[in-house]
Amino acid sequence: MGLWESLWDVQEKTKCTAYALEINNKMTFTLSVVMGSELKDAIHKNNGIQGKLILVSRENKEEKELPAFALKNPDEKFSIDIEITLKEVFDDLYQGIWDLSLDIFTVELKERIRIRHAFNESKELFNVSSFLFYSYATVHQNWSFQIKQNDVLGYIEELYLDNKGSLNINGFAFSPGKNLPVGKGITKKVIFSNNENEQLEFVCDNIIRHDVTEQFGIDRIYDNSGFTVKIPMDLNEEKFNYPYELYMSLEYDGSDEEVYTAALLMDDTKLKSFKELELMETEAGTRKLSVTKKRDGLELNIFNYDLHVEASSVYVRDESIIVNGEILYNLSKYESFDGPQKILLQKRQVDTMVTLPITVAESKFSLDMKMPKLFRDYGLKEGIWDLYFLYEGERYRIKTHLDGIEQKQNKIQFPQLITNDLENKQVVYKPYYTVTDDLSILIRNYIFKKQVEHVVLASNKLEIYSFINIMEPNNNVPRVSTGKITLKGINGQSLVIPVSIHLNKTKSSTTEHNAIFKADSLELDEKTVRSMLRFDSLKIEIEFSPNKKAQFIMDIPPDIEIKRNFKRKSRWVKKLTGRGAYERLYKLLYKLIPVNNNRVIFQSFYGNSYACNPRAIYEEMVKQRSDLDAIWVIKDKHTEILGTAKKVKPFSLMYFYYMASSKFLVNNGNFPDFFEKKDGMVYLQTWHGTPLKKLGYDISPSSASYGENTSPQLMKRVKKWDYLIGPNEYTSEILSRAYDFNKEVLNVGYPRNDIFYQNNIETKAGEIKRILNIPPDKKVILYAPTWRDNEKKHEPYEFKFDIENFYKKFGDEYVLLLRLHYFDAARFHVSGYEDFIYNVTYYNDIKELYLISDILITDYSSVMFDYANLNRPIIFFAFDLMRYGSQIRGFYFDFLNEAPGPIVQTEAELLDVIQNIDGVHNDYQQLYQDFRKRFCHLEDGNASQRVIEQVFK
Numbered sequence: 017m018g019l020w021e022s023l024w025d026v027q028e029k030t031k032c033t034a035y036a037l038e039i040n041n042k043m044t045f046t047l048s049v050v051m052g053s054e055l056k057d058a059i060h061k062n063n064g065i066q067g068k069l070i071l072v073s074r075e076n077k078e079e080k081e082l083p084a085f086a087l088k089n090p091d092e093k094f095s096i097d098i099e100i101t102l103k104e105v106f107d108d109l110y111q112g113i114w115d116l117s118l119d120i121f122t123v124e125l126k127e128r129i130r131i132r133h134a135f136n137e138s139k140e141l142f143n144v145s146s147f148l149f150y151s152y153a154t155v156h157q158n159w160s161f162q163i164k165q166n167d168v169l170g171y172i173e174e175l176y177l178d179n180k181g182s183l184n185i186n187g188f189a190f191s192p193g194k195n196l197p198v199g200k201g202i203t204k205k206v207i208f209s210n211n212e213n214e215q216l217e218f219v220c221d222n223i224i225r226h227d228v229t230e231q232f233g234i235d236r237i238y239d240n241s242g243f244t245v246k247i248p249m250d251l252n253e254e255k256f257n258y259p260y261e262l263y264m265s266l267e268y269d270g271s272d273e274e275v276y277t278a279a280l281l282m283d284d285t286k287l288k289s290f291k292e293l294e295l296m297e298t299e300a301g302t303r304k305l306s307v308t309k310k311r312d313g314l315e316l317n318i319f320n321y322d323l324h325v326e327a328s329s330v331y332v333r334d335e336s337i338i339v340n341g342e343i344l345y346n347l348s349k350y351e352s353f354d355g356p357q358k359i360l361l362q363k364r365q366v367d368t369m370v371t372l373p374i375t376v377a378e379s380k381f382s383l384d385m386k387m388p389k390l391f392r393d394y395g396l397k398e399g400i401w402d403l404y405f406l407y408e409g410e411r412y413r414i415k416t417h418l419d420g421i422e423q424k425q426n427k428i429q430f431p432q433l434i435t436n437d438l439e440n441k442q443v444v445y446k447p448y449y450t451v452t453d454d455l456s457i458l459i460r461n462y463i464f465k466k467q468v469e470h471v472v473l474a475s476n477k478l479e480i481y482s483f484i485n486i487m488e489p490n491n492n493v494p495r496v497s498t499g500k501i502t503l504k505g506i507n508g509q510s511l512v513i514p515v516s517i518h519l520n521k522t523k524s525s526t527t528e529h530n531a532i533f534k535a536d537s538l539e540l541d542e543k544t545v546r547s548m549l550r551f552d553s554l555k556i557e558i559e560f561s562p563n564k565k566a567q568f569i570m571d572i573p574p575d576i577e578i579k580r581n582f583k584r585k586s587r588w589v590k591k592l593t594g595r596g597a598y599e600r601l602y603k604l605l606y607k608l609i610p611v612n613n614n615r616v617i618f619q620s621f622y623g624n625s626y627a628c629n630p631r632a633i634y635e636e637m638v639k640q641r642s643d644l645d646a647i648w649v650i651k652d653k654h655t656e657i658l659g660t661a662k663k664v665k666p667f668s669l670m671y672f673y674y675m676a677s678s679k680f681l682v683n684n685g686n687f688p689d690f691f692e693k694k695d696g697m698v699y700l701q702t703w704h705g706t707p708l709k710k711l712g713y714d715i716s717p718s719s720a721s722y723g724e725n726t727s728p729q730l731m732k733r734v735k736k737w738d739y740l741i742g743p744n745e746y747t748s749e750i751l752s753r754a755y756d757f758n759k760e761v762l763n764v765g766y767p768r769n770d771i772f773y774q775n776n777i778e779t780k781a782g783e784i785k786r787i788l789n790i791p792p793d794k795k796v797i798l799y800a801p802t803w804r805d806n807e808k809k810h811e812p813y814e815f816k817f818d819i820e821n822f823y824k825k826f827g828d829e830y831v832l833l834l835r836l837h838y839f840d841a842a843r844f845h846v847s848g849y850e851d852f853i854y855n856v857t858y859y860n861d862i863k864e865l866y867l868i869s870d871i872l873i874t875d876y877s878s879v880m881f882d883y884a885n886l887n888r889p890i891i892f893f894a895f896d897l898m899r900y901g902s903q904i905r906g907f908y909f910d911f912l913n914e915a916p917g918p919i920v921q922t923e924a925e926l927l928d929v930i931q932n933i934d935g936v937h938n939d940y941q942q943l944y945q946d947f948r949k950r951f952c953h954l955e956d957g958n959a960s961q962r963v964i965e966q967v968f969k
Contacts, residue, residue, distance in 0.1 A: 028052040032118045033132040034159055043100045050093045058125040064088035066121040074113040116159045133159040168278035170264030177305050181298030183247040188228045189264045190241040191276045203267040204243045208260035209898045211365050220245040262314045279313025308451045317452050322346040325405040327416050327455050330447050332430050337447050339383045359383055360404040366818040367923045370394045388435045395438050401457045414455045424449035432488050439848040441567040444487045462487050463568040471578045478535040485527040499558040503548040508789030517558050546654050553855050574624045598672045599690045605676040611696040616680035619649040623666040626655050627861040628684045629702035632767035636960035647674045686733040693736045700967050701737040706747050706881035706951055708907055712754030739967055744951050765959035768863050772885045773957025781868045795830045798869035802877045803837035816895040817923040827852050881951050889937040890917035893926050916947035
């Protein structure tokens with residue numbers, strides 16, 4: 017091929033698709049390969065190809081090789097049948113997502129091709145080890161596996177209503193890796209859990225199931241795994257007007273410590289049959305059963321048609337949502353409903369409700385919801401609002417079950433309309449059908465941030481390059497608009513920056529837009545503006561027209577670099593200045609540069625912050641006027657650091673130089689794998705918290721997370737530690753055992769907690785409050801929940817308590833600090849509570865937030881251990897306790913019985929505890945003091961000094 021042809025020739029890419037998946041003890045499927053032009057040429061030259069299947073961990077890119085195959089002179093399109101023994105391949109993989117690819121080899125070519133998924137449905141692989149494997153198609157239709165730990169495998173085989181109206185459930189359940197011996201004390205319970213965190217438990221009868229052992233047992237016995245339970249509907253009839261998630265619990269020998277809980281599952285083919293069920297007349301009345309698949313399990317609805325509210329038609333007209341409905345009821349149980357009645361709108365998962373009047377005539381009604389008026393008069397907020405008929409204190413869901421149209425959510429889409437909410441912020445709304453064909457209203461902010469690419473800040477210029485989602489309708493959104501960005505800074509400083517907004521709709525989705533925000537004149541100096549960009553989220557307002565203004569919140573995460581200019585590097589520059597090139601240079605520096613005995617390098621949370629134990633040790637050195645040459649690894653070099661430490665970015669040229677030459681290395685995590693500790697270096701591992709969840713070799717080998725937590729790479733990093741700080745003997749013992757660490761453990765307390773025992777604690781707290789602009793007379797509630805991996809990263813963050821209710825009850829006395837995971841902080845969009853809610857997710861050091869907080873609200877987070885030093889109230893808001901049950905069993909201590917504060921699951925319980933916090937805290941004093949004796953006994957304010965005396969000799 018000549019030069020001209022090569023310039024214009026488009027290379028055909030090789031494609032690989034998997035078909036016909038079957039799973040038993042083995043997994044068989046067919047790979048269909050269509051060869052690209054480069055591969056065709058290589059095969060003709062080399063008389064054949066070799067292939068190898070590769071599983072790649074999405075998290076750390078670790079690879080697992082699957083069976084290889086060889087083909088001699090294959091056709092340009094060929095198929096090959098693959099058979100994989102599940103246990104041999106999957107048994108040593110750890111929890112997470114693994115992507116499946118095909119590596120093809122010839123003498124002169126190696127090509128990796130992502131395998132596409134062409135199965136009719138996802139598959140669940142149960143008979144492998146002690147956890148669950150899900151085979152599924154990604155959003156790009158590629159083939160991946162998700163591995164999840166599951167303490168219980170509970171599977172429903174039959175679920176039906178009998179002629180008496182009782183619910184019958186039959187199936188099997190066992191704890192993978194644990195025998196179910198016949199005749200021993202094993203109690204199985206089916207648990208119903210609804211959005212109100214109400215739970216109903218039903219004890220099952222055990223059934224002998226030799227077939228389950230044969231199918232799943234491998235070397236274990238699950239003969240006693242079968243169960244059956246009959247649940248009479250007259251037990252508590254009104255409870256079954258709500259959807260319930262289904263769980264199975266196993267209790268061994270009556271011991272509370274041997275209780276395992278997980279969501280129940282059902283085969284997809286059985287689930288489909290529930291979509292065709294008809295109304296059923298039973299002795300208890302007219303019923304219908306519905307089961308739908310949720311993200312992590314099943315949702316059950318038992319519809320009671322003795323009183324049924326049916327939406328016969330739903331319209332969106334002008335700015336109204338109009339619902340025409342009919343009340344159907346059992347004449348022997350109820351009299352006429354004609355006359356004034358009420359419809360209830362309830363925001364899902366919280367206690368916010370709006371009641372609207374209706375008039376029922378001949379059992380029919382019409383509800384005209386003029387949405388702008390509801391936003392203005394009732395303060396409707398973003399979220400999902402479910403519709404109920406309210407009668408004598410009971411709620412009856414408004415449904416659409418009698419029109420013969422199943423799965424409306426997939427078939428009927430209502431137009432989405434725009435209006436302004438109470439804060440004059442644009443929102444969109446529409447009615448929609450749930451998966452069970454009930455009626456709800458969805459309200460969302462018109463715009464929310466998706467991703468920030470980079471930020472440019474120069475002497476008089478600010479540019480933010482990002483992607484945002486603009487909800488439909490968005491066809492008339494102008495390409496260029498004006499608006500403003502509001503920044504917050506220390507001591508209540510505020511800056512409003514006029515900007516131009518340049519929008520370009522992408523092809524990724526109907527809502528995604530590339531957005532550039534440009535400001536050409538700044539009132540404050542560059543340093544101040546930079547600090548404000550990092551201090552809090554940015555409030556952005558876009559004026560599309562005089563009467564059409566949108567507002568949303570945007571955060572600038574710590575890993576987004578703020579540059580003075582932006583210029584894309586060429587491929588060659590990237591090669592010469594990239595991490596790979598510098599790592600190769602490091603190997604040379606490692607050999608040539610001697611250790612500087614006066615140099616110490618500090619790093620905290622991978623360079624994201626100046627915080628935690630490394631900061632406390634460093635600042636004590638500054639206080640003692642140490643002559644050590646200090647280096648801080650920090651992504652944002654504009655971070656203010658006490659003293660004269662040099663600041664270097666991770667993976668910069670100077671970073672590798674200092675990594676090769678520093679005598680002392682201080683980190684609360686691990687350095688990257690390129691780091692080699694040579695003779696004369698001292699590595700101080702400070703760690704970053706008292707462990708709550710099991711670590712390393714303490715994790716059961718049957719657990720899905722065992723491989724990840726005991727990987728050779730991780731243990732190789734541990735071997736480089738010379739010293740390990742223990743905040744308490746409990747932690748020292750755990751870390752030494754879990755990571756097989758046999759060098760010196762410093763039982764000195766945590767340096768970062770010294771601040772709690774200093775004499776000037778009140779003065780320091782006042783300074784922090786002034787920085788955050790918190791009124792000195794206001795008390796502080798710190799809310800610091802755990803990140804949940806079932807949350808959707810690009811959807812707005814939803815509180816499990818209503819902010820308006822919270823504000824009304826506590827706004828006069830308290831402010832609320834939000835310390836969220838950075839994924840959640842990026843989704844946080846609450847506005848209108850600027851003097852009450854403070855987003856402190858990116859505040860550098862959480863210990864200073866502890867210091868000013870009067871109450872901590874958390875869930876399963878290890879923040880409880882540090883905060884206990886202050887002897888102040890802790891509330892555990894565990895709204896998803898049932899879903900989190902199996903993970904709690906992996907805690908090092910008995911969370912349910914030893915938590916040093918109340919465990920609450922609903923908004924009402926949470927608000928009640930806060931209102932009575934002094935009495936509640938007093939009630940938990942014994943548990944609290946026991947907790948402090950166990951986890952805070954070494955803390956006295958001098959941990960940093962003790963570390964320096966023992967390490968930096």
